[in-house]
Amino acid sequence: MIAQPPPPSKRWITRPFPDSVSQRSAITSLQQSLNISPFLAALLVQRGVSTYEEAKAFFRPEISHLHDPFAMKDMDRAIMRLQMAMLPERQEKILIYGDYDVDGTTSVALVYSFLKNYHAEIDYYIPDRYKEGYGISTEGIAWAAANGFSLIIALDCGIKSIDRVAEANELGIDFIICDHHRPGDTLPDAAAVLDPKRDDCTYPYKELSGCGVGFKLLQAFCLYKEIDLELLYPHLDLVAVSIASDIVPLTGENRILAYYGLKYLNTAPRTGLKALIKIAGFSRELDITNVVFGLGPRINAAGRIQHAKDAVRLLLANSEEEADEFAMAINKHNNSRREFDTSITEQALAMIRQNETMINAKTTVLYDASWHKGVIGIVASRCIEHFHRPTIILTQSHDKAAGSARSVPGFDVYEAIEECADLLEQFGGHTFAAGMTMPVHNIDAFRQKFEEVVSRKIKDEQLTPLVDIDLPMNFSDITDKLARILKQMGPFGPHNMQPVFMTDDVYLASEPIIMKEKHLKIAVKQGKSGHVLTAVGFGMAHYVDQLRSNKPFSICYQIEQNFFNGNVSLQLMLKDIKCSA
Incomplete structure (x- = not known):
């Protein structure tokens, strides 16, 4: 097992507060017409929602608004x-x-x-x-x-x-x-x-x-x-799964389709999806995140490990018995996929860390003929978590090198690959994800050209992980009502991400807890306030010694409802921590 160093530091970018005359007027109007706080009204204006009618369409999408x-x-x-x-x-x-x-x-x-x-x-x-x-x-x-x-x-x-x-x-x-x-x-x-x-x-x-x-x-x-x-509309459960899993923008028509698709998914899912929800262990209402991390990978695993026809058979299953059987088989495929994913990711990270040229590059292009083709896209994403840059993972397929590319926010990896088309046999994809095949003997030339193209096009700041922060927040403003309204701003996804807030002058209210040797759970308060909140940071155990210094720190986070033993409480899901020097 490779020792995992702390993840790279992140850039915090706070969106401008809507401060023009028209924006302030819109905040006041929304505050009055919706009976919400100026804070929430500002959050809506940031997202292009400025009138009561726009807010109504945002919070309550109408299926009749679908385009012809x-x-x-x-x-x-x-x-x-x-x-x-x-x-x-x-x-x-x-x-x-x-x-x-x-x-x-x-x-x-x-x-x-x-x-x-x-x-x-x-x-x-x-x-x-x-x-x-x-x-x-x-x-x-x-x-x-x-x-x-x-x-x-x-x-x-x-x-x-x-x-x-x-x-x-x-x-x-x-x-x-x-x-x-x-x-x-x-x-x-x-x-x-x-x-x-x-x-x-x-x-x-x-x-x-x-x-x-x-x-x-x-x-x-x-x-x-x-x-x-x-x-036709009951079939929207499938459309919602596709929208979530393919990481398309949660705006416009996609927002309407996902909104109603999630309703069907949570109230009357088709038999196959119902079986998949059960085997994934979901007992509460599903959101886009649950689909992305719980249902999508299992459906994908059928084609990665065996044959994707198994996934279609599950989605078309009529009887619960048949659906449960397919769901169990797909879940086994997903467990195998996880094993491949973990092993290959470790190998890939080791290849980078043992090569000084690769460590200092602005791209990652790795090849191993033995790697499982079904997980190379996942491995590319895992590598970006450690080395934040456009990444391509290649393996051998039919005497060719087949690869999956993933990118970082703001950089169009498809366009960069397109400039290397003379070395490829075929390629296709999106701004942030693409696939390609090439002769194995072209890999070194492709690696060099891809590095040259990306180095010329990418901005230095795009090579640092980014946290987009919507607004500063005081702990005293975090209430159950706020959490309920924030939840209604979903479904969340690209171009309508779950709001992220930032708070300064934060102190520990008790001794931090380390969970599973890598996750962090802390009780926090702001300044001398007695208002204490629980915060959880996945993969943030490396901050614990700095937090124990008793110096103030800053956090950015999302506000969520935590369900435990029948009780519901507010919880901060940490995105990052900045400690005092």
């Missing part, structure tokens, strides 16, 4: 092709094809489970992560042709599959592509290409998940066929 799906480029063509396939005289076989991660498997489960109610000739296909790789595969098209499918609906993939779609066309198979990744310069020659990130698409919201795009297809299908949308 036909505003998406090619949606009319997609529905016409789907309707043609379903004509009684044609009865074409439709294949629902999705990627092997959470977004892809939830997309397949969503579209398949809904459309099978209206069309009998339908099946689904998930590519094998290791044999076929990401996206549309030649094997998948061959399977579709051999089994008589003439229409493929591709979900969470396909936007760059120009050659594969051309292969399908030659075999008489049409594609409807539902993707949310960035397109290349040329689009596939498909019957319809649904992707709000298309340059020529004027759809008003660009940040849907892949499952979200699939939902818009079904929404359009319902409108065209005059099917009651209330029959």
Whole structure:
């Protein structure tokens, strides 16, 4: 086991207090119309909520505010092709094809489970992560042709599959592509290409998940066929899981979809998700964080360790007995994934720490042919926790080097990889996460070029972990009412993160407690105030000696409700501590 040094120090950035004339007017108006404190009103104005109507839409999203799906480029063509396939005289076989991660498997489960109610000739296909790789595969098209499918609906993939779609066309198979990744310069020659990130698409919201795009297809299908949308909405539990797990912004349409999806997830989840919630050990209401860390990794583990079809089978399970069986199998996969994750992360960190050039670099690019391909993306994220910089972890796959990239806030790793495209065979992804393959002999050249590109583009401050602080806070202002209102500002996620507050002049109120040798639990008070709060800092045990100096310190934190033995109390979840010099 590698000795773990303290994590790197963090930059605290406090957002500007809304102080213009119009912002102060908005704070006063919100304070009066919502009967809230000026502090909470300022927090809302910081997030672009300035009027009573905006606050109403923020706290109580309306499903009727979803955009018209036909505003998406090619949606009319997609529905016409789907309707043609379903004509009684044609009865074409439709294949629902999705990627092997959470977004892809939830997309397949969503579209398949809904459309099978209206069309009998339908099946689904998930590519094998290791044999076929990401996206549309030649094997998948061959399977579709051999089994008589003439229409493929591709979900969470396909936007760059120009050659594969051309292969399908030659075999008489049409594609409807539902993707949310960035397109290349040329689009596939498909019957319809649904992707709000298309340059020529004027759809008003660009940040849907892949499952979200699939939902818009079904929404359009319902409108065209005059099917009651209330029959579609219960499927939003899957959309919420995809939004949380794919780390897309929790703004606009995603916020509405996640808000209602969480309601279904907490009150009437599909049988498979209910089994997964039970085996993950959740007994209270789920939020986005629970999904990200409890459900998402288990669904992902199916494709990482075995085959992602197991995840779809779970999500489509009808009986509780069947669902429990699949959930247990997936949970075992997740336990195996954790073992691989821990072992490979230790190896990767050791490789960096034993190489002075790597320690001082602005990027991390590591390769080991024996590493498990299913966890390299997780390992990249783990490395960033210790060395805060764009990171790519590579392993061998089919005589090639296959890699997963992760980035740091504010830096577009996809663009940096794009500048190294001459050394790659294929790549794709987002601003903060991407995948790629390259010849093994190109790894050293790629490492050098990627380091050069990132060094030229990245700002020094982006190489230091960042804590975004919303507002300064006095302990005397932390009340149960404040905690309840803060909770209603969810669902939280990118672009609507859970508020973080900062307090100075903090002292220990009692002896600190070390939990499991690495976590910190402290009772704190501000100044000479008698108002004592409990604070917990995961991975912060290294601060204990400094805190015992009896000097004042500063903390930044989130306010949460702690449930224990039937009691509810307020608790501060520490993000960082700054001790006096």
